[in-house]
Amino acid sequence: MTIAANPVANVGRATLEFLADVGRLCIFAAQSLLAVFTPPFYFANLGRQLLSVGFYSLPVVGLTALFTGAVLAQQIYIGTGRFNAEATVPTIVVFGITRELGPVIASLMVAGRVAAAMAAELGTMRVTEQIDALTTLATNPFRYLIAPRVLAATLMLPILVLIGDIIGVMGGWLLATTVLDYNSIGYLQRTVDFLETWDVISGLIKAGVFGFIIALMGCYQGFNSSGGAQGVGRATTNAVVSASILILAANYIITSIAFTD
Amino acid sequence: MGTPKLSLEGVRKRFGSKVVLDGVDLEVYPGESVVVMGGSGTGKSVMLKCVLGLIQPDSGRILLDGRDITHLRGREREQLLRRFGMLFQGGALFDSLRVWRNVSFGLMSAQRMSKRDARARAVDILAKVGLGPDVGDLRPAELSGGMQKRVALARAIATNPEIIFFDEPTAGLDPIMADVINKLIIERVRDLGATALTITHDMASARKIADRIGMLHAGKIIWAGPVAEIDRSGNPYVEQFIHGRAEGPITMAVRRQ
Structure with missing residues (x-):
């Protein structure tokens, strides 16, 4: 049966496949969360991931925030300036x-770095049977590999x-005081005067959710990759694209x- | 001969419409070394993975010491896997970890052995596969194929498993290194008093390692017998395979499983 011959069946098949994918992802997410809270915990792995996700993302996040x-x-x-309200810029x-x-751009940048790295590493481990080897060594790959990353x-x-x-605000301040003739103290004063704690907190809560999404997509795509080098490449692309969306x-x-x- | 250490009863597995295992029956007795041979893509690896629980069979039973282990999951499966050792075809060494951490992985991760003890054990085990203590500090990527196989063998035997699986232990090695690995497998298995199940298409290796040989073809064990009888099996499939003839009843599958 060709695609052209039966569009209805084709749409149905695509829909079912999509739903199955969503279901698999949800199960994977639930297993990952469960693994985060059940011992044994692998603190060395967690430390390595904290360093690679956090510390090594600082330059990327700092630069994009500045610009x-x-x-x-x-x-x-x-x-x-069109309605003489330049004082509201800060x-x-x-x-x-x-x-x-702040949260969206930083997360997108980190998605490019981290989701790709996770998908490539876990994908390679999958196709070289290292994940199977973990299992046969009586170690749960969700606890050992995925929980620390998530x-x-x-x-x-x-x-x-x-x-x-902080760096983003500094970027604005830098431009305002050097290019636009704003008064330095006045700019900073204006910045904090109308800022509410919730503005910052809500952004940080979002960031936590985005962080979960980044690791989840990187791990999910890598963990389920197949088909050699090409498959790992596909997993990496899918991880970044799906995490970003x-x-x-x-x-x-x-x-x-x-x-x- | 008593209860088999491991037995497969009518194990079936298909991927999509492709039937890979079509009712595999196999018994492996305690202390015995069984080799299952078969062409590429006949489902030999799938069979091992079904036993280890990496793949769930569609039907059939897998018994260890007479106990049904087919559907064990979670902690029970982890407990069970501690009794197994597995040598993967490509070695499957963790390339983020040094050799000694690879070898002692099961000891540290599953048995919670301290770092110092685990390191000492790793050096002992490396010595058993003919590697010096200095190798322990290298990364797997720095080793040649034969050396990686030795390390993988060391990792497979490190926890003193009761039953060890070897997936194409000599694949990709030169004949001399292949023989070294064969010898190591025989010695280490005898040492541990373990039961061994090997899958291979290397006839020289099979003759060396096996007490008994089985032939997997089209998802079934079509012949099984002592290694001495392999040359007079009277089975045309076995004949073709051991003599490596292109002509015969076996036609090669194009697609892999």
Whole structure:
């Protein structure tokens, strides 16, 4: 039966496959969460992941935050200038960074680094039978490989985003004081005057969720990869793409459900 | 001969429409070394993975010491796997860990042995496969294929398993290194008093290692007997295989499982 001959069957098959995929991912997520909370815990593995997800992502997150903050200040200056409200630039910059751009851009950058690395490493371990070898050595691969990665990413993303927030605000301040003739103290004063704790906290909560998504997609794609080098390459691409899309979708859902005030 | 150490009863497994195992029956007795031979893509690896629980068979039973282990999961499966050792075809060494950590992985991870004890044990076990203590500090990627096989063998025997699986132990090795590995397998298995199940298509290796040989073809064990009888099996499939003839009843599968 060709595809053209029976479009209905084809749509049905694609739908079923999609639902099966979603189901597999949900089971995988549940198993990962369970593994995070059941001993034995592999603290050395967790430490390695904390370092690789957190510390080594600092340059990427810092640089993107710096440029994002600067360009945000520039654009908002132009926009607010149209109705003589340039004084609101610091407030809008910090609001935009803490609530949206900080968590989203940092997470997308980390997704590119970390989800890809996790998918490639676990994918290679899968195709070289190292994951099977773990199992035969009476070690649960979810606890040994996946729990440390998921936990590390969920813990480190909020910290990275907090640092990114600070650097982003600094980027805006740097541009405002050097290019746009803002007064340094006045700019910083304005930044904190209208900032609420919740602006920062809501962004950090998002970051935690995004961190979970990044590790989950990296591990899921890598763990289920097959077909040699090509399969590992496919897993890596899928991990980054699916993590990025899920981050943006989750961002919208979280914002519209929980952070509308 | 009493209760078999391991027995497979009518084990079936298919992937999609492709039937890989079509009712495999096999018995391995305590202390015995059984070799299952068969062409590439005949489901030899799938058979081992079914026993280890890495793949769930569709039907049939797998018994260890007479106890049904087919559907054990979770902690029970982990407990069970401690009694097994497995040498993977490609070695499957953890390339993020040094050789001594690979060898002592089962001891440290599953048996919670201290780092110092585990390291000392690793050196002992490496010596048993003919490797010096200095090898322990290397990474698997720094070793040649034959050396990796030795380390993988060391890892498989480190926890003193009761039953050891060897998946194509001599694949990809030169004839001399292959013989070294064969000899090591025989010695170590005898040492441990373990039961061994090997899958291979290397006839020289099979003759050397085996007490009994079985031939897997089209998802079934089509012939089994003592190694001495392999040359007069009277089975055309076995004849073709041991003489490595292109012509005969066996046609090669194109797709892998």
